[in-house]
Amino acid sequence: MEYISTRGQVAPLGFIDAILMGLADDGGLLVPKAVPQVDAATLQAWGKLTYAELALEIFTLYIGNEIPREELQRLVEDSYGTFRDVDVTPVRRINNGLYVLELFHGPTFAFKDIALQFLGNLYAYVSKQTNSIIHILGATSGDTGASAIEGVRGKEGIRICILHPSGKVSKVQELQMTTVDDANVLNLAVDGTFDDCQRIIKELFADVAFKHKYHLRAINSINIARILAQTVYYFYAYLQLAQQGQSERMNFSVPTGNFGDIFAGYLAKRMGLPIGKLILATNENNILERFVNEGVYEPGEFRGTHSPSMDIQVASNFERYLYYLYGEDPVQVSRLMGQFTTEGSIVIPSDRMNQVQADFAAYGVKNDECLDTIGNYFAKYDYLLDPHTACGVAASDRLTEEGEVTVALSTAHPAKFDESIRLRGIEQTYPEQIGALFGKAQHQKQVGGSNAEIKAELERFF
Ligand SMILES: *Cc1c(COP(=O)(O)O)cnc(C)c1O
Numbered sequence: 001m002e003y004i005s006t007r008g009q010v011a012p013l014g015f016i017d018a019i020l021m022g023l024a025d026d027g028g029l030l031v032p033k034a035v036p037q038v039d040a041a042t043l044q045a046w047g048k049l050t051y052a053e054l055a056l057e058i059f060t061l062y063i064g065n066e067i068p069r070e071e072l073q074r075l076v077e078d079s080y081g082t083f084r085d086v087d088v089t090p091v092r093r094i095n096n097g098l099y100v101l102e103l104f105h106g107p108t109f110a111f112k113d114i115a116l117q118f119l120g121n122l123y124a125y126v127s128k129q130t131n132s133i134i135h136i137l138g139a140t141s142g143d144t145g146a147s148a149i150e151g152v153r154g155k156e157g158i159r160i161c162i163l164h165p166s167g168k169v170s171k172v173q174e175l176q177m178t179t180v181d182d183a184n185v186l187n188l189a190v191d192g193t194f195d196d197c198q199r200i201i202k203e204l205f206a207d208v209a210f211k212h213k214y215h216l217r218a219i220n221s222i223n224i225a226r227i228l229a230q231t232v233y234y235f236y237a238y239l240q241l242a243q244q245g246q247s248e249r250m251n252f253s254v255p256t257g258n259f260g261d262i263f264a265g266y267l268a269k270r271m272g273l274p275i276g277k278l279i280l281a282t283n284e285n286n287i288l289e290r291f292v293n294e295g296v297y298e299p300g301e302f303r304g305t306h307s308p309s310m311d312i313q314v315a316s317n318f319e320r321y322l323y324y325l326y327g328e329d330p331v332q333v334s335r336l337m338g339q340f341t342t343e344g345s346i347v348i349p350s351d352r353m354n355q356v357q358a359d360f361a362a363y364g365v366k367n368d369e370c371l372d373t374i375g376n377y378f379a380k381y382d383y384l385l386d387p388h389t390a391c392g393v394a395a396s397d398r399l400t401e402e403g404e405v406t407v408a409l410s411t412a413h414p415a416k417f418d419e420s421i422r423l424r425g426i427e428q429t430y431p432e433q434i435g436a437l438f439g440k441a442q443h444q445k446q447v448g449g450s451n452a453e454i455k456a457e458l459e460r461f462f
Pocket of ligand 1: 110112143221255256258262412
């Protein structure tokens with residue numbers, strides 16, 4: 001299996017080199033040269049696999065024999081052995097038309113663990129194989145940082161620096177990141193928004209001299225390994241429900257900001273998983289909703305919401321979808337992304353919009369509607385949604401039609417966002433791992449938002 005750039009200027013790479021490159025050297029994103037196909041017979045044969053067994057099969061399609069199967073199996077088992085639920089990502093029935101796919105049973109109680117437990121182990125494997133130090137640099141709106149740190153803390157051969165927007169992550173998220181005292185972890189609290197953090201990272205990675213000097217590695221969802229790991233639970237949910245006799249086409253409703261999680265669903269569909277609608281749920285930062293419904297991709301005003309992990313205006317994975325929308329043509333993608341840089345927007349012509357609207361349905365959830373959804377589902381079903389999941393469920397309520405079945409992805413445990421849950425007068429008890437964070441010493445450094453300042457911090461740390 002080979003990987004190429006959406007902008008066409010990178011010679012085809014193997015899986016490990018693609019992981020190590022992160023953002024493509026030509027500024028594009030890496031994608032598989034050909035999307036592996038899963039036929040109905042294979043899908044059926046996968047029906048009784050455990051989560052880890054299924055992950056092994058899917059990863060093998062993307063990795064080939066670059067990692068020996070026994071090694072890969074060990075990596076997968078180590079990664080998913082840390083989850084608290086035997087099913088790793090269990091599916092809960094809420095009513096006839098709605099299931100919730102719980103993706104938050106990993107160490108940091110958010111779905112990012114599914115990809116980052118694996119990526120952390122993969123980096124440790126690569127460090128050992130190549131006998132080199134891996135320097136990880138990432139930006140987070142809250143969950144990625146905690147999860148990435150948890151994936152590599154204390155691991156030999158790895159150092160990690162995470163930028164988060166100072167004061168704009170939830171208390172639990174901040175504690176999860178900053179109470180880690182392993183020497184290979186550096187937290188920078190940046191004076192700015194998540195988009196600022198993400199821009200800094202993108203620019204440092206685009207500084208090829210700096211990137212190569214420190215062998216900088218990415219953990220953001222621009223890393224193709226994350227997307228691949230996230231395709232697994234679409235298959236797993238489908239297979240679990242199929243086993244239970246669910247024969248309708250299943251929609252998936254996906255709370256997304258960076259277009260990462262929804263792109264994983266799109267990829268699963270391209271691989272052959274018979275998905276119905278892919279419902280793209282956003283919050284008030286609704287660039288992606290406007291893209292799907294109006295054909296204009298243009299950042300709006302930043303809004304702080306109850307679902308901060310989706311408070312994103314520029315969706316870093318969007319380019320991957322553009323690539324497929326434009327028939328895998330890197331010339332067109334380069335032209336459109338160039339236009340985005342110079343003009344600040346991309347307008348999709350109406351003939352292509354038919355395809356966009358065949359691929360996705362979208363709905364942006366307002367702050368009050370998000371909280372109402374949490375309140376209503378708690379009252380009616382005794383099921384507590386976190387605010388991100390509530391966006392997906394609210395979008396599903398809007399866009400699921402009579403007789404259809406939707407699986408809403410639950411991307412975080414509600415304990416991570418207690419500030420919002422309390423606004424509807426709901427009291428929850430923290431899982432003991434979260435309660436234990438309060439009162440621990442925090443380690444973080446406050447910094448301004450200039451690239452030079454961040455670079456200086458990194459030079460000191462690496
Ligand atoms: C990261 C995150 C999302 C959005 O994921 P994308 O990669 O932007 O699709 C949604 N919910 C939670 C809780 C998250 O941490």
